[in-house]
Amino acid sequence: MAEPAATVLDVRDLKTVFRTRGGEVHAVNDVSFHLKRGELLGVVGESGSGKSVTMMSLLRLLPSPPADIRGGKVLLDGRDLLAMSDDELRSVRGAKVGFVFQDPMTSLNPVFTLGDQIMEPLIKHMRLSRSQAQARAIELLELVGIPGAAQRLHQYPHQFSGGMRQRVMIAIALACDPDVLIADEPTTALDVTIQAQILELVKELRRKLGMAIIWITHDLGVIAGIADRVMVMYGGQVVEHAPVRELFANPQHPYTRALLQTIPRITGPRTTRLKVIEGQPPILTGPLTACPFRARCEHRFDTCDAVNPPRRAIDGAPIGLGHDVACHWVAPARQEAAHA
Amino acid sequence: MLDAPATPLVQVQDLKMHFPIYSGLFRRHTGDVKAVDGVSFDILAGQTLGLVGESGCGKSTVGRAMLRLYEPTAGRVVIDGDDVATLSPEALRKKRPTMQMVFQDPQASLNPRMTLAEIVSEPLEEHTNWTRDQKLERVYELMDQVGLNRRFVNRFPHEFSGGQRQRIGIARALALKPRFIVCDEPIAALDVSIQAQVVNLLEDLQEKLGLTYLFISHDLSMVRHLAQRVAVMYLGRIAELSPSKDLYARPLHPYAEALLSAVNEPDPELAARRNRIILKGDVPSPANPPKGCNFCTRCPRVMDICRTVKPDLLEVEPGRLVACHLYTAAGSTGASEANERNQQGETR
Known part of the structure; x- marks a missing residue:
């Protein structure tokens, strides 16, 4: 990775709306980000923040209706996934972009052996013969650290533990050497010691294979350990983006700051009272015309109710490359206040 | 209180x-x-x-x-x-x-x-x-x-x-x-x-x-x-029962140590420096637990005695109960070693 890494994935102004009986739900609102080869982008947010819907939209994995991708571009090596035919898209899913879903218990088909499920993308996308696919499947299971791979191929999902199943999911996602791996809360359902195993595995695979990874989670602790850059989502939009160390050392958005303060630590002084973010996440009916975080924000002022803040750089770098934040209080108002 | x-x-x-x-x-x-x-x-x-x-x-x-x-x-x-x-x-x-x-x-x-x-x-x-x-x-x-x-x-x-x-x-x-x-x-x-x-x-x-x-x-x-106090369980038994401040500062049982080292702290600097203890394998089935210590199949510091004798939960330091052969009479040398190692561990 000595040469300057090329951009593999470039998402611009993605907008996804769900049409429901109760009206339209604006789940993803003009989300933009990019991903370079070999890079790990962490996406943080709580349930309903739009992080999973964003990633599902990239590959058009959401059933439509009710989902409707209203706008934006998803450029994978320069080709727009949103403009592709279904056939073209099928050649991308699983081949160029691998997807690891949150729940290893429900994402594997219980009536097929693991071998069948790992070999499926190899036979469909790579056009391998059954015996070639089998050899590759064994290789993959060994890669993700499953002992006795050759025998394990003939077993069914219920014969594997949660951690093992998640490894299998990763093996399937890696089967065709994808350029991009999207992992949607891949360790959330797992115990901490098993989670630690998976995180080590991902770090190692990244070193070996150099693929770009998007890692979705609500756990800031996980992000701190593996990400290069972090994107914080709230109310279906990106509210803060920064390189990982910068984000944790110098969080700007009131939501990010509060989030970091609500979590107790296992080192350092013991917290006497947890900081609380009062209130509930917003319900996203209708387009955002004001800051989605305003109802829970301690720095709210008039402008927050009138205008939805755009992302603004606070370090002079172009949006999405350095540290940017979508908040009226942070930029430029606070800087001005500081100077005044 | x-x-x-x-x-x-x-x-x-x-x-x-x-x-x-x-x-x-x-x-x-x-x-x-x-x-x-x-x-x-x-x-x-x-x-x-x-x-x-x-x-x-x-x-x-x-x-x-x-x-x-x-x-x-x-x-x-x-x-x-x-x-x-x-x-x-x-x-x-x-x-x-x-x-x-x-x-x-x-x-x-x-x-x-x-x-x-x-x-x-x-x-x-x-x-x-x-x-x-x-x-x-x-x-x-x-x-x-x-x-x-x-x-x-x-x-x-x-x-x-x-x-x-x-x-x-x-x-x-x-x-x-x-x-x-x-x-x-x-x-x-x-x-x-x-x-x-x-x-x-x-x-x-x-x-x-x-x-x-x-x-x-x-x-x-x-x-x-x-x-105020925390009990760490593994496979149906208590591995360590200690005052919270002692446990988090210096876990005694190898499982408690591994469990704490696996926690992700929201601090990239710390994450980069820290040496995690990665446990191998999965938890055995409680229908068929190991003959000796329940943790012996994954313990990084397993000894021969661990595979045959279940350790009792004993007070090894004031207020701290641990079920591990490293800390019992037979393994008392192991205990002092472990303490030393843990104290060094604290600074990492």
């Missing part, structure tokens, strides 16, 4: 909870899942004991067996003077108001066809002969205590958010003025920003009402925040 007398309100002695396995044509009793296999601890009045461990280690079963939601296989559970494990059904019913439970999943533990008022007043229905008005008055009082708006009294569970539902569960547990509450993963199903709200509420209620908690959780950092 400092003025609370230092007497244990809850004493658990050698609690066992085995679930029988029946198999074959005649459904013969062929074995047992030893979900809890000899667990002892006590909780001082007004304090919180954290019970941590990974899924399947038996921590929830301990909580349920203690309140006789399961019939314990063996052992004593003394809560406020009575051995709950052997009480007659009638005496147990009379005892119920003293001990209550808050469940993990607020969605599944609230009846979707009952309103908030019905849910919270159900315990009153069962254990008091109050009038309608008295019960409603108590429901309002409880709603104030847990921070629910009185206007919501006739709403159904689906009309509430996850955090609010957990508040309803807490109000129901408080209805009969219990002294002891088992909190079984009460925040696991909630978003990070909501977790803190519920934890602060539990702390406020403890202070105000002098409650004693068993806080069951897999979230080690939250347990550090809440509990």
Whole structure:
């Protein structure tokens, strides 16, 4: 990775709306980000923040209706996934972009052996013969650290533990050497010691294979350990983006700051009272015309109710490359206040 | 909490909870899942004991067996003077108001066809002969205590958010003025920003009402925040039981050490420097636990004795109980080594 890494994935102004009986739900609102080869982008947010819907939209994995991708571009090596035919898209899913879903218990088909499920993308996308696919499947299971791979191929999902199943999911996602791996809360359902195993595995695979990874989670602790850059989502939009160390050392958005303060630590002084973010996440009916975080924000002022803040750089770098934040209080108002 | 007398309100002695396995044509009793296999601890009045461990280690079963939601296989559970494990059904019913439970999943533990008022007043229905008005008055009082708006009294569970539902569960547990509450993963199903709200509420209620908690959780950092003492469970047994500040500063049992090192701290600098202990493999089945120490199949510091003899939970330092051969007489040299190593470990 000595040469300057090329951009593999470039998402611009993605907008996804769900049409429901109760009206339209604006789940993803003009989300933009990019991903370079070999890079790990962490996406943080709580349930309903739009992080999973964003990633599902990239590959058009959401059933439509009710989902409707209203706008934006998803450029994978320069080709727009949103403009592709279904056939073209099928050649991308699983081949160029691998997807690891949150729940290893429900994402594997219980009536097929693991071998069948790992070999499926190899036979469909790579056009391998059954015996070639089998050899590759064994290789993959060994890669993700499953002992006795050759025998394990003939077993069914219920014969594997949660951690093992998640490894299998990763093996399937890696089967065709994808350029991009999207992992949607891949360790959330797992115990901490098993989670630690998976995180080590991902770090190692990244070193070996150099693929770009998007890692979705609500756990800031996980992000701190593996990400290069972090994107914080709230109310279906990106509210803060920064390189990982910068984000944790110098969080700007009131939501990010509060989030970091609500979590107790296992080192350092013991917290006497947890900081609380009062209130509930917003319900996203209708387009955002004001800051989605305003109802829970301690720095709210008039402008927050009138205008939805755009992302603004606070370090002079172009949006999405350095540290940017979508908040009226942070930029430029606070800087001005500081100077005044 | 400092003025609370230092007497244990809850004493658990050698609690066992085995679930029988029946198999074959005649459904013969062929074995047992030893979900809890000899667990002892006590909780001082007004304090919180954290019970941590990974899924399947038996921590929830301990909580349920203690309140006789399961019939314990063996052992004593003394809560406020009575051995709950052997009480007659009638005496147990009379005892119920003293001990209550808050469940993990607020969605599944609230009846979707009952309103908030019905849910919270159900315990009153069962254990008091109050009038309608008295019960409603108590429901309002409880709603104030847990921070629910009185206007919501006739709403159904689906009309509430996850955090609010957990508040309803807490109000129901408080209805009969219990002294002891088992909190079984009460925040696991909630978003990070909501977790803190519920934890602060539990702390406020403890202070105000002098409650004693068993806080069951897999979230080690939250347990550090809440509990005075912490028990670490592995495969149905307690590996270490220590004051919270000692455990987090210097875990003694190798499993406790590995578990703590696996926690992800939200600090990239620390994450880059830290040496994690990555445990190999999975937890063995509780139907067929290893012959010796339950942790011997994954322990990075396993010795020969560990594979044959189960270690007892013994006090190895004042107030600190550990079940590990490294710290018992035979392995006393190992213990001092381990201490040294741990102290070095602390600085990493």
